[in-house]
Amino acid sequence: MAVNGVNGVNGVNGRRSKHDFSALKVNQSRLLDAIHSGCEYGAAHRYGDHPTETGMARLSLNDADKQVRDWFIATTEELGCKTSVDQMGNLFAVRPGKNSKAPPVMMGSHLDTQPTGGRYDGILGVNAGLEVLKVLHENNVETEGSIGVVNWTNEEGARFPMMAVSSGVWAEAVPLETAWNLAEVSPDEHGHHRTMKEELERIGYLGEQKASYKAFPMAAHFELHIEQGPALEMEKRRVGVVKGVQAFKWFEITVKGRDTHAGTTPFPARMDSMLCAAKLIVESNRIAKEAGGLSTTGILTGQPGSINTMAHTVTFTLDIRHVEDEKLAEVEKQCREAFSRIAEKESEKGCTVEWKELVDSPAVNFHPDCIAAVEASAKEVVQDLPMTAEDGELWRYMISGAGHDSCYTNRRCPTSMIFTVTKDGVSHNPQEYCSPEDCAIGAQVLLGAVLRYDKTRTFA
């Protein structure tokens, strides 16, 4: 049976035939049941009649996040996993292998969502990891080393404004105190902005385990994720073998002008920070487009906020991206020059512009061994699927447009990612969708990649 297919042949000489791993099959309906069961905690933004036709609003560390964490722990403990929680609320569930002392190979992603998020971003990755554990469990597979699943806290950065902050603390790239002191973007009903530490305590997920790769080392980190873009769908492929992540930087831009009356202040006397900000957003878009990168303003707020008074201060976020670090630096440089010029010379009496850097995430190159494991697994999984791609390849290499926890794990252990088809390329949206078949294909590739990587492990 399947178990022997995996362990029997390869235990001896380390060579693998194409049948070694494909005999173990993920259970598509069980995977989808798990995804949608977990989504009962935090479901929001209904868009259709079917029970699963809602989006999600499971902001990190809210009550729904506590509930899905409890569910994660119950699920993994039933599978015989050892669970632990670190100081950032990162949840680790490990299924012991033959060698249970060595660092585990982890499958990780996140269960928090955007305020108007969907059912797959992050959620698919964690559930695929759980499904892999279930397949190993039901088949009594004994892996070389331990294999586990991690749920990283606040990957989205939507509630506490620093994305992937908790894998960042694990990687010792973000100081623990900085992360703990992050205040939520929207205050509670009393006007209080709660911190991550307060909320970790409140929901009972402030663990004692040090949040560090030293306290919880990993042999490798594999992350399955929806592509969140349109490429796989447009090219009619099924799997992306992710070689890295594009560089991105986040800024908070503050434009200051003067709050004067909208009816009595002629244009030459104006210092209109809203108009200036609008020009800056249009220009940053032009610059990024010309450079083959991206730019986005997702948040803009103005003060004092009155119809017939100019804003004295407008603050907006700027997210710029490029696959090459050098090109991203050039986009930033051009934006800085243009913003100064527009504020000083093309905004009537003039405004001032201040830049605050929030995130600097250089381009990431994943580990070749992990990429190779994903590639081998992907090739095997897609070979029996109907051919739809014009060039005869159902998989392709990809560079991720989005940041992920894998960017931080890659600093401390071999890492790579797998992408699945995303309907219309839409994510961070209630209608984000990955078909049941594509969810299962992704989980199957994850299973094969992890087992392949596990087989290559040698222990001192």
Next chain:
Amino acid sequence: MAVNGVNGVNGVNGRRSKHDFSALKVNQSRLLDAIHSGCEYGAAHRYGDHPTETGMARLSLNDADKQVRDWFIATTEELGCKTSVDQMGNLFAVRPGKNSKAPPVMMGSHLDTQPTGGRYDGILGVNAGLEVLKVLHENNVETEGSIGVVNWTNEEGARFPMMAVSSGVWAEAVPLETAWNLAEVSPDEHGHHRTMKEELERIGYLGEQKASYKAFPMAAHFELHIEQGPALEMEKRRVGVVKGVQAFKWFEITVKGRDTHAGTTPFPARMDSMLCAAKLIVESNRIAKEAGGLSTTGILTGQPGSINTMAHTVTFTLDIRHVEDEKLAEVEKQCREAFSRIAEKESEKGCTVEWKELVDSPAVNFHPDCIAAVEASAKEVVQDLPMTAEDGELWRYMISGAGHDSCYTNRRCPTSMIFTVTKDGVSHNPQEYCSPEDCAIGAQVLLGAVLRYDKTRTFA
């Protein structure tokens, strides 16, 4: 003495020499004391060391507004005025004349301010009216008809988003229920948006007198106000004789796109409502400028509000103005065409734009008799001042850029306005400033205009 100078000579033949009214003098230091005493209620936004170097945050019907209303009533009752409060909290104080049955000539403005407002917008007009009453009182002047002061509620429209709403109800241009049900822009500490009626009740200023020109008719309405623009200062003049108000319209524009991921959504796949809104703001500015009008966006909000997610919906206000109704209609038409074009064709995959009209205030032409009374008074007041204007005229005709309660009173009684110098043309700002001498000049012109108008009255 002065009293005789006013009443003696003119009582007989109705002719007036230039000395008739100028013998009565406003008291500059008393006027300024009153302005700054009243500003103790709601002072905010300190910008200098002197006690009066703060702005104001006396949002309509807040606790500070209640306090200044109590002060207004105490002050006018001390002067022997009869006070009344209508269903919109409009406060009327009337000093009886020889004929106390006929409708009074009213001097009106407002005591509410913007959230970051100053000490003169509205406040100067009410205090100048009070100072006129004090001059009449201390000189025992008996006017032909009654003369009074009115404090209109929520002129700014900053807290309850409809400007001059309460003079609008008085003019029967705004239904009472619409006004009562206006909800405040920013909620209270419990997240509740209180209505005007709730707040009128809470602070004890929900009067029983019907809010209508029929219940409280006026013979005329005169309003002294800071110019709020730079013209008088730039031209080194002292007084504006206001002949009317430019037309303006307020809109709420809603741009809908799609909330997709900032890193994974290539430009051609985007429906970025923030970028689209920025383009619309820039274009509305261009159109208004080209037409010799104005356009301003004072408020913009986006949803869901996440750095790395495009906004699915952006809502912004558009305030457009022009001295001619036809030109304003043309600005609106061009904006509507441009907004549709930009949203559909110049925003990648496209966005939708919806327009909601909030205010339509056509150009206003004040009453020739009131304008004439202001002009005669202004000429008399400035004749003894040092000449500073290049063309030898210290006064000029003006068209108001801002809307005022006088726009509504003009529908129901002869109305006009007087403008005073505004430092740097700045208003709706804590540092808004009108010098003590200019405050007094304005009040003196108001005094002369009201007495002149009063003298022309004939009673059936």
